[in-house]
Amino acid sequence: MSNNLLAGKVGIISGALNDQSIAWKVALKAHAEGARFVLTNAPLAMRMGEINKLSEECNAPIIPADATSTEELEALFAGAQEQLGGKLDFVLHSIGMSANIRKKKHYGELDYKFFNQTIDVSAMSLHKMLAVAERQDAFNEWGSVVALSYIAAQRAFLDYTDMTQAKAMLESIARSYGQRLGKLKKVRVNTVSQSPTKTTAGTGITGFDAFYNFADMMSPLGNAPAEACADYCISLFSDLTRYVTMQNLMHDGGFSTTGISAEIVDVMTRAAGE
Numbered sequence: 001m002s003n004n005l006l007a008g009k010v011g012i013i014s015g016a017l018n019d020q021s022i023a024w025k026v027a028l029k030a031h032a033e034g035a036r037f038v039l040t041n042a043p044l045a046m047r048m049g050e051i052n053k054l055s056e057e058c059n060a061p062i063i064p065a066d067a068t069s070t071e072e073l074e075a076l077f078a079g080a081q082e083q084l085g086g087k088l089d090f091v092l093h094s095i096g097m098s099a100n101i102r103k104k105k106h107y108g109e110l111d112y113k114f115f116n117q118t119i120d121v122s123a124m125s126l127h128k129m130l131a132v133a134e135r136q137d138a139f140n141e142w143g144s145v146v147a148l149s150y151i152a153a154q155r156a157f158l159d160y161t162d163m164t165q166a167k168a169m170l171e172s173i174a175r176s177y178g179q180r181l182g183k184l185k186k187v188r189v190n191t192v193s194q195s196p197t198k199t200t201a202g203t204g205i206t207g208f209d210a211f212y213n214f215a216d217m218m219s220p221l222g223n224a225p226a227e228a229c230a231d232y233c234i235s236l237f238s239d240l241t242r243y244v245t246m247q248n249l250m251h252d253g254g255f256s257t258t259g260i261s262a263e264i265v266d267v268m269t270r271a272a273g274e
């Protein structure tokens with residue numbers, strides 16, 4: 001069902017790798033809500049070619065860019081404005097990668113070259129994007145930027161290793177750049193802290209199934225699916241949320257404010273043989 005919430009709006013959507021990606025669902029919904037946009041991803045990720053299907057379905061051009069490269073981001077933002085015929089109304093940052101997680105390194109043995117790369121790809125890239133947008137004066141007034149985060153920014157989740165620090169930094173950049181762009185251009189910047197979700201990035205984490213099931217049992221509404229996350233992003237791109245900025249918005253079915261649930265009590269009781 002479409003409500004034309006994004007009619008007339010144009011933007012950039014990063015991070016659609018395959019049809020499991022949160023960004024993929026955001027793109028489909030943004031298209032259904034009347035937006036026009038450019039899709040982007042790292043050139044390496046595009047070799048798999050899946051993004052071409054999404055591009056056809058949404059009638060959205062693709063501009064490859066490694067989000068750690070200021071030059072490539074400059075070409076992305078300039079190219080997007082050219083292809084879309086004007087300044088931007090929204091940007092989705094849906095980018096995360098940790099070689100430490102990929103290589104299953106535990107928190108005590110993190111490789112610092114990888115750690116730097118995790119920060120660069122997963123957090124500093126938001127600053128780079130917004131700095132490029134600022135220099136190019138690429139936003140329309142009342143534009144909206146959303147980046148995806150995870151509750152490990154606030155709580156310790158050891159298996160999330162260096163992504164924990166990356167998400168804390170991402171949320172902090174959203175606050176600082178939100179303050180700056182709010183003043184400069186009335187543009188809002190928020191992070192959405194999403195439930196564990198079965199995507200390529202998500203399932204790469206050691207013990208993912210266990211903490212997916214744990215979060216599901218803890219959350220009164222259950223884990224939020226990727227489609228629902230996409231709906232939330234659309235609401236944040238729409239004019240219905242024009243004064244929401246510099247926030248980390250929990251989209252987690254109630255997980256973050258639950259102490260313990262009946263389901264967890266049940267599991268623990270059975271484990272204790274009571």
Ligand SMILES: NC(=O)c1ccc[n+]([C@@H]2O[C@H](COP(=O)([O-])OP(=O)(O)OC[C@H]3O[C@@H](n4cnc5c(N)ncnc54)[C@H](O)[C@@H]3O)[C@@H](O)[C@H]2O)c1
Pocket residue numbers: 014015016017018020021022023041042045065066067068093094095096097121148149150193194195196197198199200201202203
């Ligand atoms: N899956 C989860 O459980 C979960 C939970 C909370 C937040 N998130 C966040 O959601 C976002 C999207 O992840 P997803 O779960 O849809 O997984 P995904 O693997 O589908 O998406 C991650 C994307 O990051 C892109 N990327 C990696 N390095 C890049 C680079 N250098 N330049 C540009 N793009 C690059 C990948 O190509 C991929 O498209 C990430 O920020 C992730 O941390 C995921």
